[in-house]
Amino acid sequence: MARITASVYTSHVPAIGAALDLGKTTEPYWQPLFKGYDFSKQWLKDNKPDVIFLVFNDHATAFSLEMIPTFAIGTAAEYAVADEGWGPRPVPKVFGHPELAGHIAQSVIQDDFDLTIVNKMDVDHGLTVPLSLMYGQPDAWPCPVIPFAVNVVQYPVPSGRRCYNLGKAIRKAVESYDEPLNVQIWGTGGMSHQLQGARAGLINKEWDNRFLDRLIEDPEGLSQVSHIEYVREAGSEGIELVMWLIARGAMSDKAPTVKHRFYHVPASNTAVGHLILENN
Numbered sequence: 001m002a003r004i005t006a007s008v009y010t011s012h013v014p015a016i017g018a019a020l021d022l023g024k025t026t027e028p029y030w031q032p033l034f035k036g037y038d039f040s041k042q043w044l045k046d047n048k049p050d051v052i053f054l055v056f057n058d059h060a061t062a063f064s065l066e067m068i069p070t071f072a073i074g075t076a077a078e079y080a081v082a083d084e085g086w087g088p089r090p091v092p093k094v095f096g097h098p099e100l101a102g103h104i105a106q107s108v109i110q111d112d113f114d115l116t117i118v119n120k121m122d123v124d125h126g127l128t129v130p131l132s133l134m135y136g137q138p139d140a141w142p143c144p145v146i147p148f149a150v151n152v153v154q155y156p157v158p159s160g161r162r163c164y165n166l167g168k169a170i171r172k173a174v175e176s177y178d179e180p181l182n183v184q185i186w187g188t189g190g191m192s193h194q195l196q197g198a199r200a201g202l203i204n205k206e207w208d209n210r211f212l213d214r215l216i217e218d219p220e221g222l223s224q225v226s227h228i229e230y231v232r233e234a235g236s237e238g239i240e241l242v243m244w245l246i247a248r249g250a251m252s253d254k255a256p257t258v259k260h261r262f263y264h265v266p267a268s269n270t271a272v273g274h275l276i277l278e279n280n
Protein backbone atom coordinates (compact mmCIF):
# COMPACT_ATOMS: atom_id res chain seq x y z
CA MET A 1 0.00 0.00 0.00
CA ALA A 2 1.15 3.55 -0.71
CA ARG A 3 1.43 5.99 2.19
CA ILE A 4 1.47 9.75 2.68
CA THR A 5 4.49 10.26 4.89
CA ALA A 6 4.70 14.03 5.09
CA SER A 7 3.27 17.31 3.88
CA VAL A 8 5.11 20.42 2.80
CA TYR A 9 3.56 23.88 2.62
CA THR A 10 5.10 26.84 0.85
CA SER A 11 4.34 30.08 -0.93
CA HIS A 12 5.08 30.20 -4.67
CA VAL A 13 5.92 33.86 -5.43
CA PRO A 14 7.15 34.12 -9.07
CA ALA A 15 9.91 36.61 -8.13
CA ILE A 16 11.49 33.80 -6.06
CA GLY A 17 11.83 31.75 -9.24
CA ALA A 18 13.35 34.73 -11.05
CA ALA A 19 15.81 35.32 -8.17
CA LEU A 20 16.98 31.70 -8.46
CA ASP A 21 17.12 31.68 -12.24
CA LEU A 22 19.06 34.96 -12.38
CA GLY A 23 21.54 33.99 -9.64
CA LYS A 24 20.35 36.54 -7.06
CA THR A 25 19.85 34.26 -4.07
CA THR A 26 22.74 35.70 -2.07
CA GLU A 27 21.66 39.32 -2.54
CA PRO A 28 20.65 40.98 0.77
CA TYR A 29 16.97 41.12 -0.20
CA TRP A 30 16.75 37.40 -1.02
CA GLN A 31 19.32 35.80 1.27
CA PRO A 32 17.09 35.60 4.39
CA LEU A 33 14.30 34.05 2.33
CA PHE A 34 16.43 31.28 0.81
CA LYS A 35 18.08 30.61 4.20
CA GLY A 36 14.66 29.57 5.47
CA TYR A 37 14.74 26.67 3.00
CA ASP A 38 18.23 25.33 3.83
CA PHE A 39 16.79 22.95 6.41
CA SER A 40 14.08 21.88 3.95
CA LYS A 41 16.52 20.97 1.18
CA GLN A 42 18.46 18.74 3.57
CA TRP A 43 15.25 17.26 4.98
CA LEU A 44 14.08 16.40 1.47
CA LYS A 45 17.42 14.68 0.74
CA ASP A 46 16.97 12.65 3.92
CA ASN A 47 13.30 11.96 3.26
CA LYS A 48 13.09 11.22 -0.44
CA PRO A 49 9.54 10.69 -1.70
CA ASP A 50 8.73 8.27 -4.53
CA VAL A 51 6.04 10.67 -5.74
CA ILE A 52 4.98 14.23 -4.86
CA PHE A 53 1.28 15.08 -5.05
CA LEU A 54 1.55 18.82 -5.59
CA VAL A 55 -1.50 20.99 -4.93
CA PHE A 56 -1.09 24.32 -6.69
CA ASN A 57 -2.98 26.89 -8.68
CA ASP A 58 -2.65 27.73 -12.30
CA HIS A 59 -2.54 31.52 -12.89
CA ALA A 60 -4.52 31.69 -16.15
CA THR A 61 -1.61 29.93 -17.86
CA ALA A 62 -2.82 26.43 -18.78
CA PHE A 63 -6.41 27.45 -18.13
CA SER A 64 -7.97 30.82 -18.80
CA LEU A 65 -11.27 32.57 -18.29
CA GLU A 66 -12.49 30.36 -21.17
CA MET A 67 -12.26 27.23 -19.05
CA ILE A 68 -11.76 27.03 -15.30
CA PRO A 69 -11.88 23.65 -13.57
CA THR A 70 -12.37 23.85 -9.80
CA PHE A 71 -10.16 20.80 -9.17
CA ALA A 72 -7.99 19.29 -11.92
CA ILE A 73 -5.72 16.27 -11.60
CA GLY A 74 -2.78 15.81 -13.95
CA THR A 75 -2.69 12.28 -15.34
CA ALA A 76 -0.03 12.89 -18.00
CA ALA A 77 3.42 11.28 -18.23
CA GLU A 78 5.07 14.69 -18.45
CA TYR A 79 4.40 18.42 -18.26
CA ALA A 80 6.20 21.22 -20.04
CA VAL A 81 7.30 24.31 -18.12
CA ALA A 82 4.97 27.16 -19.11
CA ASP A 83 5.95 30.37 -20.82
CA GLU A 84 4.43 33.04 -18.56
CA GLY A 85 5.55 35.94 -20.72
CA TRP A 86 9.35 35.86 -20.38
CA GLY A 87 9.95 32.41 -21.88
CA PRO A 88 9.73 29.19 -19.85
CA ARG A 89 11.77 29.15 -16.62
CA PRO A 90 15.09 27.31 -17.12
CA VAL A 91 14.03 24.37 -14.97
CA PRO A 92 13.60 20.69 -15.86
CA LYS A 93 10.34 19.44 -17.26
CA VAL A 94 8.09 17.66 -14.81
CA PHE A 95 7.48 13.93 -15.07
CA GLY A 96 4.12 12.67 -13.84
CA HIS A 97 2.89 9.37 -12.44
CA PRO A 98 -0.06 8.41 -14.66
CA GLU A 99 -0.77 5.13 -12.82
CA LEU A 100 -1.08 6.65 -9.35
CA ALA A 101 -2.82 9.76 -10.72
CA GLY A 102 -5.37 7.58 -12.52
CA HIS A 103 -5.96 5.57 -9.37
CA ILE A 104 -6.45 8.71 -7.27
CA ALA A 105 -8.84 10.15 -9.88
CA GLN A 106 -10.89 6.93 -9.84
CA SER A 107 -11.06 6.77 -6.04
CA VAL A 108 -11.69 10.47 -5.39
CA ILE A 109 -14.34 10.80 -8.10
CA GLN A 110 -16.11 7.72 -6.70
CA ASP A 111 -16.00 9.56 -3.37
CA ASP A 112 -18.09 12.30 -5.01
CA PHE A 113 -15.42 14.95 -5.70
CA ASP A 114 -15.78 15.87 -9.35
CA LEU A 115 -12.23 16.22 -10.63
CA THR A 116 -11.30 17.36 -14.12
CA ILE A 117 -8.87 14.94 -15.78
CA VAL A 118 -5.97 16.75 -17.44
CA ASN A 119 -3.85 14.82 -19.93
CA LYS A 120 -1.91 17.83 -21.21
CA MET A 121 -0.93 20.92 -19.24
CA ASP A 122 1.98 23.33 -19.05
CA VAL A 123 2.85 24.08 -15.44
CA ASP A 124 3.47 27.63 -14.24
CA HIS A 125 5.24 29.22 -11.25
CA GLY A 126 2.56 27.87 -8.93
CA LEU A 127 4.16 24.44 -9.36
CA THR A 128 7.76 25.13 -10.39
CA VAL A 129 8.64 27.68 -7.69
CA PRO A 130 7.84 25.28 -4.81
CA LEU A 131 9.97 22.59 -6.55
CA SER A 132 12.84 25.08 -6.93
CA LEU A 133 12.60 26.19 -3.30
CA MET A 134 12.76 22.60 -2.06
CA TYR A 135 15.22 21.12 -4.57
CA GLY A 136 17.33 24.06 -5.67
CA GLN A 137 18.53 23.81 -9.27
CA PRO A 138 18.95 20.13 -10.23
CA ASP A 139 19.35 18.92 -13.84
CA ALA A 140 16.22 16.82 -13.41
CA TRP A 141 13.51 16.80 -10.72
CA PRO A 142 14.35 13.76 -8.56
CA CYS A 143 10.89 12.19 -8.53
CA PRO A 144 7.59 12.16 -10.39
CA VAL A 145 5.04 14.84 -9.54
CA ILE A 146 1.26 14.66 -9.80
CA PRO A 147 0.04 18.21 -10.40
CA PHE A 148 -3.31 18.99 -8.78
CA ALA A 149 -4.66 22.37 -9.84
CA VAL A 150 -7.24 24.26 -7.76
CA ASN A 151 -9.17 27.29 -8.93
CA VAL A 152 -8.40 30.13 -6.54
CA VAL A 153 -8.31 32.71 -9.31
CA GLN A 154 -11.91 33.16 -10.47
CA TYR A 155 -14.86 33.14 -8.05
CA PRO A 156 -16.65 30.99 -7.08
CA VAL A 157 -13.66 29.19 -5.58
CA PRO A 158 -13.97 26.09 -3.36
CA SER A 159 -14.41 26.46 0.39
CA GLY A 160 -11.71 25.57 2.90
CA ARG A 161 -14.06 22.90 4.24
CA ARG A 162 -14.37 21.24 0.83
CA CYS A 163 -10.61 21.40 0.31
CA TYR A 164 -9.99 19.78 3.70
CA ASN A 165 -12.44 16.96 2.97
CA LEU A 166 -10.95 16.48 -0.48
CA GLY A 167 -7.59 15.99 1.22
CA LYS A 168 -9.11 13.15 3.26
CA ALA A 169 -10.41 11.53 0.07
CA ILE A 170 -6.92 11.83 -1.45
CA ARG A 171 -5.44 10.12 1.62
CA LYS A 172 -7.90 7.23 1.25
CA ALA A 173 -7.07 6.99 -2.46
CA VAL A 174 -3.31 6.86 -1.85
CA GLU A 175 -3.71 4.27 0.89
CA SER A 176 -5.66 2.00 -1.44
CA TYR A 177 -2.91 2.01 -4.11
CA ASP A 178 -1.36 -1.40 -4.35
CA GLU A 179 2.33 -0.50 -4.37
CA PRO A 180 4.48 0.56 -1.41
CA LEU A 181 5.09 4.14 -2.52
CA ASN A 182 6.26 6.91 -0.22
CA VAL A 183 4.06 9.87 -1.20
CA GLN A 184 4.45 13.44 -0.03
CA ILE A 185 1.67 15.96 -0.47
CA TRP A 186 2.57 19.60 -0.92
CA GLY A 187 0.15 22.50 -0.42
CA THR A 188 1.30 25.72 -2.06
CA GLY A 189 0.37 29.38 -2.56
CA GLY A 190 -0.33 32.13 -0.02
CA MET A 191 0.36 33.55 2.47
CA SER A 192 -1.17 36.98 2.85
CA HIS A 193 -1.00 39.02 -0.30
CA GLN A 194 -3.06 41.32 -2.42
CA LEU A 195 -1.74 42.15 -5.86
CA GLN A 196 -4.19 44.82 -6.94
CA GLY A 197 -6.41 47.70 -5.83
CA ALA A 198 -6.18 50.10 -2.92
CA ARG A 199 -4.92 47.44 -0.50
CA ALA A 200 -2.16 46.09 -2.83
CA GLY A 201 0.81 44.93 -0.78
CA LEU A 202 -1.31 44.02 2.25
CA ILE A 203 0.52 41.79 4.75
CA ASN A 204 -1.06 40.47 7.96
CA LYS A 205 1.66 38.74 9.98
CA GLU A 206 -0.56 38.03 12.95
CA TRP A 207 -3.26 36.37 10.90
CA ASP A 208 -0.71 34.37 8.86
CA ASN A 209 0.97 33.03 11.98
CA ARG A 210 -2.37 32.14 13.53
CA PHE A 211 -3.14 30.29 10.27
CA LEU A 212 0.10 28.30 10.65
CA ASP A 213 -0.71 27.52 14.31
CA ARG A 214 -4.18 26.32 13.44
CA LEU A 215 -3.03 24.37 10.38
CA ILE A 216 -0.82 22.37 12.75
CA GLU A 217 -3.14 22.09 15.75
CA ASP A 218 -6.71 22.61 14.60
CA PRO A 219 -7.09 21.99 10.86
CA GLU A 220 -10.75 20.99 11.29
CA GLY A 221 -11.57 24.33 12.92
CA LEU A 222 -9.43 26.20 10.40
CA SER A 223 -11.31 24.59 7.55
CA GLN A 224 -14.44 26.49 8.69
CA VAL A 225 -12.89 29.90 7.96
CA SER A 226 -15.01 31.74 5.38
CA HIS A 227 -13.82 33.19 2.07
CA ILE A 228 -14.59 36.68 3.30
CA GLU A 229 -12.21 36.25 6.25
CA TYR A 230 -9.35 35.18 3.95
CA VAL A 231 -9.94 38.16 1.69
CA ARG A 232 -10.43 40.67 4.52
CA GLU A 233 -7.52 39.48 6.67
CA ALA A 234 -5.04 38.04 4.14
CA GLY A 235 -5.88 40.00 0.99
CA SER A 236 -7.49 38.92 -2.25
CA GLU A 237 -4.74 36.42 -3.14
CA GLY A 238 -4.63 35.14 0.44
CA ILE A 239 -7.42 32.83 -0.70
CA GLU A 240 -4.65 30.65 -2.20
CA LEU A 241 -4.27 29.31 1.34
CA VAL A 242 -7.31 27.04 0.98
CA MET A 243 -4.96 24.79 -1.00
CA TRP A 244 -2.94 24.15 2.15
CA LEU A 245 -6.04 22.55 3.66
CA ILE A 246 -6.06 19.89 0.94
CA ALA A 247 -2.56 18.81 1.95
CA ARG A 248 -3.44 18.97 5.65
CA GLY A 249 -6.61 16.93 5.14
CA ALA A 250 -4.51 14.21 3.50
CA MET A 251 -2.46 13.80 6.69
CA SER A 252 -3.19 11.25 9.39
CA ASP A 253 -5.76 12.09 12.10
CA LYS A 254 -2.97 11.84 14.68
CA ALA A 255 -1.08 15.04 15.50
CA PRO A 256 1.83 15.53 13.07
CA THR A 257 5.44 16.26 13.98
CA VAL A 258 6.45 19.79 13.01
CA LYS A 259 9.86 19.42 11.36
CA HIS A 260 10.23 22.99 10.17
CA ARG A 261 8.41 26.31 10.34
CA PHE A 262 9.44 29.51 8.59
CA TYR A 263 7.83 32.88 7.94
CA HIS A 264 9.35 35.79 6.07
CA VAL A 265 8.19 39.20 4.86
CA PRO A 266 8.42 40.41 2.18
CA ALA A 267 9.00 38.54 -1.04
CA SER A 268 7.67 40.77 -3.78
CA ASN A 269 4.13 41.65 -2.58
CA THR A 270 3.81 38.60 -0.44
CA ALA A 271 4.39 37.07 2.95
CA VAL A 272 6.18 33.74 2.59
CA GLY A 273 5.13 30.88 4.84
CA HIS A 274 6.61 27.41 4.97
CA LEU A 275 5.93 24.28 7.04
CA ILE A 276 7.05 20.68 6.96
CA LEU A 277 4.84 18.21 8.82
CA GLU A 278 5.61 14.52 9.20
CA ASN A 279 2.92 11.95 9.71
CA ASN A 280 2.75 9.89 12.90
Ligand code: DHB
Pocket residue numbers: 012013014015059189190193195237267268269270
Ligand atom coordinates in the same frame (compact mmCIF):
# COMPACT_ATOMS: atom_id res chain seq x y z
C1 DHB B 1 3.01 37.47 -6.60
C2 DHB B 1 2.59 36.42 -5.81
C3 DHB B 1 1.85 35.36 -6.36
O1 DHB B 1 1.38 34.33 -5.63
C4 DHB B 1 1.57 35.35 -7.69
O2 DHB B 1 0.93 34.27 -8.18
C5 DHB B 1 1.97 36.41 -8.50
C6 DHB B 1 2.69 37.47 -7.95
C7 DHB B 1 3.81 38.58 -6.04
O3 DHB B 1 3.84 38.77 -4.83
O4 DHB B 1 4.49 39.28 -6.80
Ligand code: FE
Pocket residue numbers: 012059126189190237240
Ligand atom coordinates in the same frame (compact mmCIF):
# COMPACT_ATOMS: atom_id res chain seq x y z
FE1 FE C 1 -0.14 32.96 -6.91
